[in-house]
Amino acid sequence: MAPLLDKLGxxxxxxxxxxxxxxxxxxxxxxxxxxxxRSYGTPTRLYVKGRLLTDKGIGEPNPTDSRWHxxxxxxxRFESNEIAGAQLLVRPADKSEHLVVTDDEGxxxxxxxxxxxxxxxxxxxxxxxxxxxxxxxxxxLPAGLRAQAPVLIPPAxxxxxxxxxxxxxxxxxxxxxxxxxxRTVLLRNARSxxxxxxxxxxxxxxxxxRNGKRNNPFFYVSSSPWNLYxxxxxxxxxxxxxxxxxxxxxxxxxxxxAKDPSEHHGHKLQEIDNILLTYPTLPFVLIGDSxxxxxxxxxxxxxxxxxxxxxxxxRDVLRPDRATLVEKVSEELRGDKVEMLLxxxxxxxxxxxxxxxxxxxxxxxxxxxxxxxxxx
Numbered sequence: 399m400a401p402l403l404d405k406l407g408x409x410x411x412x413x414x415x416x417x418x419x420x421x422x423x424x425x426x427x428x429x430x431x432x433x434x435x436r437s438y439g440t441p442t443r444l445y446v447k448g449r450l451l452t453d454k455g456i457g458e459p460n461p462t463d464s465r466w467h468x469x470x471x472x473x474x475r476f477e478s479n480e481i482a483g484a485q486l487l488v489r490p491a492d493k494s495e496h497l498v499v500t501d502d503e504g505x506x507x508x509x510x511x512x513x514x515x516x517x518x519x520x521x522x523x524x525x526x527x528x529x530x531x532x533x534x535x536x537x538x539l540p541a542g543l544r545a546q547a548p549v550l551i552p553p554a555x556x557x558x559x560x561x562x563x564x565x566x567x568x569x570x571x572x573x574x575x576x577x578x579x580x581r582t583v584l585l586r587n588a589r590s591x592x593x594x595x596x597x598x599x600x601x602x603x604x605x606x607x608r609n610g611k612r613n614n615p616f617f618y619v620s621s622s623p624w625n626l627y628x629x630x631x632x633x634x635x636x637x638x639x640x641x642x643x644x645x646x647x648x649x650x651x652x653x654x655x656a657k658d659p660s661e662h663h664g665h666k667l668q669e670i671d672n673i674l675l676t677y678p679t680l681p682f683v684l685i686g687d688s689x690x691x692x693x694x695x696x697x698x699x700x701x702x703x704x705x706x707x708x709x710x711x712x713r714d715v716l717r718p719d720r721a722t723l724v725e726k727v728s729e730e731l732r733g734d735k736v737e738m739l740l741x742x743x744x745x746x747x748x749x750x751x752x753x754x755x756x757x758x759x760x761x762x763x764x765x766x767x768x769x770x771x772x773x774x
Contacts, residue, residue, distance in 0.1 A: 428452035428453050428479070429452065429453045429540065430450060430451070430452060430453065430481060430530065430533070430537075430540055430543060431450075431451055431452070431453040431543075431545075432448060432449075432450055432486070432528055432530060432543060432544065432545040433448055433449045433450075433451055433545075433627065433628075434446075434447075434448040434528055434545045434546060434547035434548070435447045435448050435449070435547070435624075435627060435643070435644065436548050436549075436550065436631070436641065436642065436643045436644055437547065437548075437549050437550070437643050438549060438550040438551070438615070438617065438643045438673070438676065439524075439549045439550070439551055439676075440551060440676060440677075441512075441515060441551060442511060442512075443509060443510075443511060444490060444509070444510050444511075444512055444524070444526060444549050444551075445507070445508075445509055445549065446488050446498075446506075446507065446508045446509075446510065446526050446528070446547045446549065447505070447506070447507040447508075447547070448505070448506055448507075448528060448545070448547055449480070449500075449503075449504045449505050449506070449624065450480070450481040450484050450486070450500050450504045450506065450530070451478045451479060451480055451481065451504055452478060452479040452481070478625065480500075480502075480503050480504030480505075481500060481504050481533060481534075481537070482500055482501060482502045482503070482504060482534070483499060483500060483533075483534040484499065484500045484504075484530065484532065484533045484534065484537075485497060485498070485499055485530075485531040485532040485533075486498050486499075486500070486506055486528055486529065486530055486531060487528070487529045487530075487531045488508050488510065488526060488527070488528055488547075489526070489527040489528075489529065490510060490512045490524075490526045490527075491512070491514065491515065491516040491524070491525075491526075492512050492513040492514045494510075494512075494513065496508055496510050497531070503648060505624075505648075506528075515551070518551070518553075519548075521553055521611065521612065521613040522550050522551055522552055522553055522556075522613060522615060523548045523549070523550055523641075524548070524549045524550075524551055525546040525547065525548055525549075526546070526547045526548075526549055527544060527545075527546060527547075528544060528545050528546070528547050529543070529544040530543040530544065550615055550642065550643055552613070552614075552615040552677060552680060553611075553613045555609065555611065555613065556607075556613050556614050556615060556680060557607040557608060557609055557614055558607070558614055558680065558681045558682060558683060558708055558756070559614060559615045559616070559617060559673070559677065559680050559681075559682045559683070560601070560604050560605070560614060560615070560616045560617070560642075560682065560683045560684075560685065561616075561617045561618075561619055561670055561673060561682055561683070561684050561685070562601075562616065562617070562618055562619070562642075562684075562685040562686070563618075563619065563620060563666075563685065563686040563687060563692055564618050564620040564622065564630060564644075565620060565621075565622065565687075565689075566687040566689045566690075566713065566715055567597075567685055567686055567687045567692075567713055568597055568601075568618075568634075568639065569630075569633060595743060595744060595768075595769040595772035595773055596743065596744035596745060596748075596765045596766070596768045596769030596772060597639065597744050598637050598638050598639045598768060599744075599761075599764050599765045599767075599768040599769075600744045600747060600748050600751075600765050601616065601639050601640050602638070602639075602640060603748065603751070603757040603758065603761035603764070603765065604616075604640075604683065604751065604756065604757060605640045606757070606758070606761070607756065607757065608755060608756070608757070608758065615642060616640045616641070616642030617642050617643050617645065617673050618630075618634075618642050618643065618644050618645065619645045619666050619669045619670060620644070620645070620646055620647075620666075621646075621647055621665060621666065622646050622647070623646060623647060623648065624646045624647070624648060626646070627644060627646060630644055630646075631644065645669040647665045663691050663694070663695060666691075666692075666695050667695050667698055667699070670684075670695070670699050671699075671702065671703075674699070674702075674703045674706055681706055681707070681708050682706060682707055682708065683707075683708050683709050683710075683711070683751075683756065684696045684699065684707060684709075684710045684711070685710075685711045685712075685713075685747075686710075686711075686712055686713070687712060687713040687714075687715055688712050688713065688714055688715050688717065688720040688721060688723070688724050688740065689715040689717070689720060692712060693712055693723060693724045693727040693728075693738065694723075694727060696710050696712075696727075696738065697727050697730065697731060697738075700731055700734050700736050701734070704734065707736050708754070708756065709736070709737055709738075709739070709750070709751065709754060709756065710731070710736065710737070710738040710739065711738075711739050711741055711747040711750075712724050712738060712739065712740050712741065713741055714740050714741065714742050721740060724738070724740045725740060728740065737750075737754075743769060744765055744769060745762070745765055745766050745769055748761065748762050748765040749762060
């Protein structure tokens with residue numbers, strides 16, 4: 399089976415390449431765009447990531463957009479033309495220049511060591527300029543195409559970081575009900591998709607922490623594909639949920655093996671490992687839901703990084719079998735002196751966070767008020 403899947407994957411890539419070349423020769427190729435992804439780093443190491451694609455003309459989300467309009471936008475996201483073999487110039491604030499080449503899927507990534515850092519934007523964001531330098535034949539290089547890739551560097555006085563899932567943790571997705579999930583994902587946009595009640599205010603309270611500086615960093619780890627990056631970024635922005643690196647996975651029909659790290663469990667565990675290794679002295683709060691494997695993944699994180707996890711909040715998706723699993727994992731973690739709470743709503747999580755000195759007690763009424771507004 400594996401050799402056949404590999405051949406199918408090769409054929410699909412060759413077909414994509416032929417279609418791209420045909421569109422280019424016929425003058426039907428959409429304009430190119432650099433899609434920079436929010437990433438993270440340290441004062442001595444910046445990680446820059448993004449993708450070079452054709453611009454499908456997906457506009458700003460509107461609550462009045464029809465289901466057909468949203469479905470068409472979703473099709474455009476997955477029907478994107480990736481530009482492989484293009485050269486981009488990555489230029490941090492120290493004016494050094496670093497050349498990077500896009501891979502077969504149009505992605506580019508680069509680790510670089512900055513000589514100096516500028517003043518951050520909003521406490522912890524450092525923009526890195528990315529310029530398109532060259533494209534493979536028969537493409538034509540557009541003049542002056544550039545973008546800003548935001549890199550998060552937690553300030554030295556950050557109290558803790560927060561690693562959160564997205565689907566069914568921040569965004570209502572109904573991942574345990576395939577039909578409802580399909581309707582939500584395919585037929586709604588960033589304005590019509592709903593956050594969980596009170597989650598924005600709770601996350602803002604966590605970002606504020608106890609020092610009042612609003613500088614605790616957020617990281618969002620999800621199995622959603624990179625094709626949904628713009629939708630998820632818009633959703634966080636529109637709902638005033640703290641921004642953070644969105645650590646998604648590559649979308650591919652073919653997987654080379656069942657152990658591929660981009661699969662749900664392996665992908666999330668690997669990304670969380672990377673975050674904790676990047677910031678070895680920063681403790682973390684983990685937030686997820688009971689719908690998939692978050693409880694098991696977070697248990698593994700606690701075991702791999704003892705003493706680093708302050709609390710774990712698991713939102714209950716109201717399935718008894720999943721709740722039983724979370725309670726079992728929670729019992730196991732008591733021996734590691736880490737509390738994993740299965741919470742019915744955001745207020746319950748906020749009350750626990752306040753009791754444990756993670757947020758101000760005075761922040762709870764705002765979470766309650768927002769929850770009530772979201773319910774109405």
